[in-house]
Amino acid sequence: MQELLHSLGIDWRLLIAQGVNFAILLAVLGRFVYRPIMKMLDDRREGVRRAIEREEIAAAKLAAAEAEKEAMLADARVRSQKIIDEARQSGEEVKRKMFGEAKEEIKKMQTDAAKKLQDERVNLVTEVKSEIGTLIVDTIEKTLGDVLDERSQGKMVEQALAILREQNGSSDIEYHNPKNS
Numbered sequence: 001m002q003e004l005l006h007s008l009g010i011d012w013r014l015l016i017a018q019g020v021n022f023a024i025l026l027a028v029l030g031r032f033v034y035r036p037i038m039k040m041l042d043d044r045r046e047g048v049r050r051a052i053e054r055e056e057i058a059a060a061k062l063a064a065a066e067a068e069k070e071a072m073l074a075d076a077r078v079r080s081q082k083i084i085d086e087a088r089q090s091g092e093e094v095k096r097k098m099f100g101e102a103k104e105e106i107k108k109m110q111t112d113a114a115k116k117l118q119d120e121r122v123n124l125v126t127e128v129k130s131e132i133g134t135l136i137v138d139t140i141e142k143t144l145g146d147v148l149d150e151r152s153q154g155k156m157v158e159q160a161l162a163i164l165r166e167q168n169g170s171s172d173i174e175y176h177n178p179k180n181s
Contacts, residue, residue, distance in 0.1 A: 133164040 002012070137157055 129164070129167070133161070136160060136164065 137160060140160055141157060
């Protein structure tokens with residue numbers, strides 16, 4: 001084998017020395033270069049994993065916040081629609097109430113006006129009857145004044161007054177004899 005190595009131009013002592021050098025270099029590189037590089041790569045890999053994890057958590061929180069925002073907006077829409085509906089309903093109720101009150105007020109005003117008109121009519125009729133009665137008495141007195149004596153004249157006037165009072169239902173008509181005054 002030595003001959004084979006020699007024929008190839010390989011010195012076995014040199015080969016062993018190079019093997020030992022390679023082993024030392026491998027040990028030194030493994031200890032001082034490979035381990036720190038591997039540790040740095042592991043740390044970096046862990047950092048990337050944590051960053052991805054944080055990003056996933058942030059994305060989940062963002063999605064939850066978006067969902068919560070949408071839920072709040074939907075709830076706000078529902079509440080605002082409810083408020084609008086309540087306001088509309090309240091407005092309709094107020095409108096109906098005011099319309100009803102206005103109708104009642106108009107009816108009351110019509111009733112009051114009709115009553116006032118009736119009272120005025122009754123007062124006017126009573127006043128006219130009284131006036132007519134007085135005119136009739138005066139007319140009878142003047143007409144009969146020349147024909148009848150005072151006693152007969154007074155009797156006829158009293159009878160006419162009694163008839164007028166009975167028809168009027170009032171005792172407002174009185175006779176004042178101008179001759180006695």
